[in-house]
Amino acid sequence: MREPLTAEQSADLARVFKAIGEPVRLRLLSLIASHAGGEACVCDLTGAFDLSGPTISHHLKVLREAGVIEGERRGTWIYYRVRLETLRAVSSVLVPAGSAEVVSA
Amino acid sequence: MREPLTAEQSADLARVFKAIGEPVRLRLLSLIASHAGGEACVCDLTGAFDLSGPTISHHLKVLREAGVIEGERRGTWIYYRVRLETLRAVSSVLVPAGSAEVVSA
DNA sequence: TCCTTGTCTAGATGGGTGTCGAAACAAGCT
DNA sequence: AGCTTGTTTCGACACCCATCTAGACAAGGA
Numbered sequence: 001m002r003e004p005l006t007a008e009q010s011a012d013l014a015r016v017f018k019a020i021g022e023p024v025r026l027r028l029l030s031l032i033a034s035h036a037g038g039e040a041c042v043c044d045l046t047g048a049f050d051l052s053g054p055t056i057s058h059h060l061k062v063l064r065e066a067g068v069i070e071g072e073r074r075g076t077w078i079y080y081r082v083r084l085e086t087l088r089a090v091s092s093v094l095v096p097a098g099s100a101e102v103v104s105a
Numbered sequence: 106m107r108e109p110l111t112a113e114q115s116a117d118l119a120r121v122f123k124a125i126g127e128p129v130r131l132r133l134l135s136l137i138a139s140h141a142g143g144e145a146c147v148c149d150l151t152g153a154f155d156l157s158g159p160t161i162s163h164h165l166k167v168l169r170e171a172g173v174i175e176g177e178r179r180g181t182w183i184y185y186r187v188r189l190e191t192l193r194a195v196s197s198v199l200v201p202a203g204s205a206e207v208v209s210a
Numbered sequence: 211t212c213c214t215t216g217t218c219t220a221g222a223t224g225g226g227t228g229t230c231g232a233a234a235c236a237a238g239c240t
Numbered sequence: 241a242g243c244t245t246g247t248t249t250c251g252a253c254a255c256c257c258a259t260c261t262a263g264a265c266a267a268g269g270a
Contacts, residue, residue: 010132018126
């Protein structure tokens with residue numbers, strides 16, 4: 001973050017951070033990412049929470065619209081997958097280089 | 106993100122993402138990070154926005170309570186500085202390794 | 211065709227939050 | 241002391257959002 005972000009860039013990036021800035025959604029994301037095969041259907045996810053199906057569906061929609069995950073229907077189930085490109089993009093904003101070295105000082 | 110996050114971990118991390126998941130706050134963060142010397146006083150920041158002083162102060166408080174920035178009073182002005190440790194920590198959750206390689210596939 | 215299971219949409223509600231103006235606090239200057 | 245400038249707290253308001261229930265849509269099997 002050497003160069004200040006413009007108002008537009010901030011709005012775009014903030015949309016992603018906002019999406020994952022909710023405990024349930026962040027946990028959903030981690031469950032999908034760590035699931036075998038890199039995919040998980042909704043039925044794999046709802047069990048981990050004490051929330052109704054529609055609520056989980058709502059959170060998945062928010063993540064999808066933020067570009068953090070993508071879903072594909074195959075037969076009865078819909079499989080969700082993490083979009084690594086998006087995560088890498090926002091992550092690189094927080095820590096410019098790799099991760100270890102430094103910034104403005 | 107190989108291991109699914111626990112509910113607790115998610116809550117902690119989400120607090121940070123939520124703080125920077127707001128356009129004004131993300132922009133404030135970038136302004137502070139990219140400011141000469143790694144520090145900026147509120148007077149350096151308010152000019153970049155079409156918002157009242159109290160609103161900027163509110164956003165700075167949210168960032169401070171999330172551990173993303175820290176402030177120190179030196180004479181008349183209060184200087185804010187980014188806490189890189191926090192940013193690195195949350196960034197590493199999104200993209201485990203450095204940035205380039207891989208995940209669950 | 212009907213039923214079952216998985217998933218989403220619609221509408222409602224309670225709590226959270228971004229924003230403001232006004233007022234208070236802090237520090238320095240005259 | 242009193243004034244000025246920088247910054248925060250307080251109280252209020254409008255809007256957003258997480259959650260629910262009920263109902264709709266999709267796909268497969270009897």
